[in-house]
Amino acid sequence: MIQVEHLSKTYGSTSAIQDVTFEVEKGEILGFLGPNGAGKTTTMRILTGYLPATSGTAKIAGFDVHEDSLAVRKRIGYLPETPPLYPEMTVEDFLHFVARIKGVSAGDRPLRVTLALKRCNLLDKRKVLIRKLSKGFRQRVGIAQAIVHDPPAIILDEPTVGLDPRQIIDVRNLIKSLAGEHTIILSTHILPEVSMTCSRVAIINRGQVVATNTPDQLMAQLNSGLGYELEVEGNAEALAQHLRNLAGIQSVQVSGADLSDGLPENRRKLSIALSSSSDDLGRQIAATVVRGGLGLYEMKRSRVSLEDVFLDLTTEEKPLEVEPEAEPPSSELSGGED
Amino acid sequence: MGIIAANIIAIYRRELQSYFSSPASYVIAGTFWLLSGLCLFFILLSPSSLISQVAARDQMGITTPPVDVAYEFLNVFLGAVGNIALFVLPMLSMGLYTEERKRGTLELLATSPITNWAVAVGKLLGVLTFFIAMILPLLIYEAIVLGASNPPIQPTTMLLGHGGLVLMAGAILSLGMFLSSITSSTGLAAMLTYALNFFLWVVDYIAQGVGGSIGAALSHLALLKNFTNFTQGIFDTSSIVLFLSYVVLGLFLTAQSIEAFRFQRS
Structure with missing residues (x-):
């Protein structure tokens, strides 16, 4: 549905992706x-045709985002970081407007707008001015405008940012309910x-895709250091000794002897x-x-959370970045002395 | 073709709705009505006004050349309204794109299957319609004054005068729209439009100073000189062409700048 190949984008001399x-x-x-x-x-803006790529191609539903921009734009719904809303319009008027510029035929519009309102739980806010809505509702209106024309592909940029925990759960459930008939990038x-x-x-x-996988497999990839945590009563040192003899166990550490963690x-x-x-x-x-x-x-598995995966993947490259940044001034200095 | 028209109408309706629901636009309209009402008052009633001049002439027994008071009144009044419009129009056009940019809705428009041209045309038609709504009450002023005129004023004079006002407004709004499309600051857009207006206002004097063929060419660009043609009831094709060229130029530059903006922005 969405194919992105070797996409690069540079602004002047800095490369974004x-x-x-x-x-x-x-x-x-x-x-x-x-x-x-x-x-x-940047990647999402290229996908939506808002920005052109410096090199590489991106296709949505078989259409190149740059060559067939209009065909692509018809088939995508896009929620930018800040929901694009007209505060002086009511929710319903706004969705009608979006449906119109997205090319939904006049006959389908009332149905599509009602469906979008229903999906985003906005039915009782349909006559309310967007200006008067809270942040959470505005975000929902933002999602509603992205799905009102029933696009095959939906692109959501930070859809839950700035919402309270309850709203976040609502928005996540909404996104999940859209999968299947829609292809979604968030x-x-x-x-x-x-x-x-x-x-x-x-x-x-830093502008590069460092890993692509399912969340579970991504964790499994990093599970080489996976282990277990036990809380036992009895001779723990002897048990540790026995466990160390098992094949496949790297190390066993015993803690709690100093009673500092409140164990009996x-x-x-x-x-x-x-x-x-x-x-x-x-x-x-x-x-x-x-x-x-x-x-x-x-007894529990010490599962590596995605957070750890993420830290693992992204912190790895940091030292590399620091060195070249630190070096140029010194080389400039030495060049000056020469 | 039908899709483009539908898109233009969608943009037009939204734009118009935002003007009619915004308190700021009523303040602008109110200022416009107040200023033009003051002009009307002075033209009619001040000691140095047109009416008292004519009355003085009559008292002194001067009857030649005869003065068509109704015509002179309309000429002077529309001329004044034209000057007020130069002051008011930048306030209408300044937010056309800067507001979209501020709200992030430009990204919505740019990622919708709608061309930059259609957006620009829809917006220009929207703001021009609001301006036309603003000059409608002036017709009441004029009707009160001219209702008693004998011989009655020529309908073509009325039509040309107001048509010229709308055309000049279209030209300024279109260029103002372009200026609002190149910046994200509403204030800056207004200032640039005022500067441009001022230039097009004084270009006639500059042209007289420069003289020669360059001066003649420059003087053609002047807004008020061409507008005066209309208020005097002169049907001058070149004036119409000039105003329409400004309109098209503004639309073209707007569409181009939105495209360029998209290609550059970080």
Whole structure:
């Protein structure tokens, strides 16, 4: 549905995105994850035809976003970072206006507008001036304008930014309900959002896509250091010794001896790191605990959250960036002395 | 073709709605009515006014050449309204694109299947319609004054005078729209439009100073000189062509600048 190939965009000498390539299948929700300034908005603006790319191609429903801009614009709904709203219009008038400029035929317009209002839970606000709406409702109107013409592709730039937790849940549910019949790209720098709403993630950092996968697989990719955490009663040191002998266990650490973490006197915590994610040793660990005659109070997988994945992927490159920044002034200085 | 027309109408209706629902535009209209009402008052009643001059002439027994008071009145009054319009119109055009930019709605328009031309034409028609709504009450002033005139004023004079006013407004609004499309500051857009108006206002004097063929060419650009043709009831094709050229130029530059803006912006 959406194909992006080797997309690059430079402003003067600074490059906003480089060689961005990804694909979104029909009905999928792709989460575009990256810190502020990573190039998410630039990529989305190229996809919507708002900005031209310096090189590379992007196609939506088979139409090139630059060559067939009008055909693409007919098929997309776009919510920019700040919802594009006319405060002096009522919600309903505004949606009618958007439906009109998106080319919805006069006969279909009332139905499409009502459907969009219904989907975004705006029916009781339809006659209210947008100026009088709260931020959360404005965001919903922003989403409503992106779906009012029933576009096959929907592009949402930071759809939950600035909303309160309840509104965030509403908006996420709304986005999820749109998948299937619509193909959705949403950008965010809020990590849990991606694992909650998206079927696939593209992580972008400094203008480059550094990973594309499903949220689960992306975590699995980094699960090499995955482990378990136990809380046991009894001889924890002996248990740790036994566990270390199991194949596939990298290390076992015992804590809680100093009572600083509030554990009862004879309980200890064990953190177990597995050396590979291929074998899940949970069953054997539990069996070892039971065989050793220890009491098991807690056993949980220390799952790497997407947040960790993200940090892992994006912090890696930071030192590289710092060095060239620090160097030029010194080389200039030495050049001057020469 | 039908789609483009539908798009233009959509933009036009939205633009018009925003003018009629904005308190600022009523303040602008109110200022316009107040100033033109004052002009009317002075033209009719001040000691140095047209009417008292004619009355003085009559008293002194001067009857030649005869003065068509109704015609002279309309000429002077529309001339004054034209000057007021130069002052008021930039306030109408200044927000045409800067507001869209501020609200981020330019991004909505740019990512909708609608051309920059259609947006510009719809906007210009919208603001021009609002201006026409602003000059409608002036017709009441004129009707009160001219209702008693004998011989009655020629309908073509009326039509040309007001048609000229609308054409000149279209020219200024179109250029003002372009100036509002190149900046994101409403105030700057207004100032640029005032500067342009001032230039087109004084260009006639500059032209007289320069003289020669350049001066003659420059004098053709003048707004008020061409507008005066209309208020005097002269049907001058070149004046119509000039105003329409300004309109088209403004539309063209607007469409181009929106496109260029999109290509550059960070």
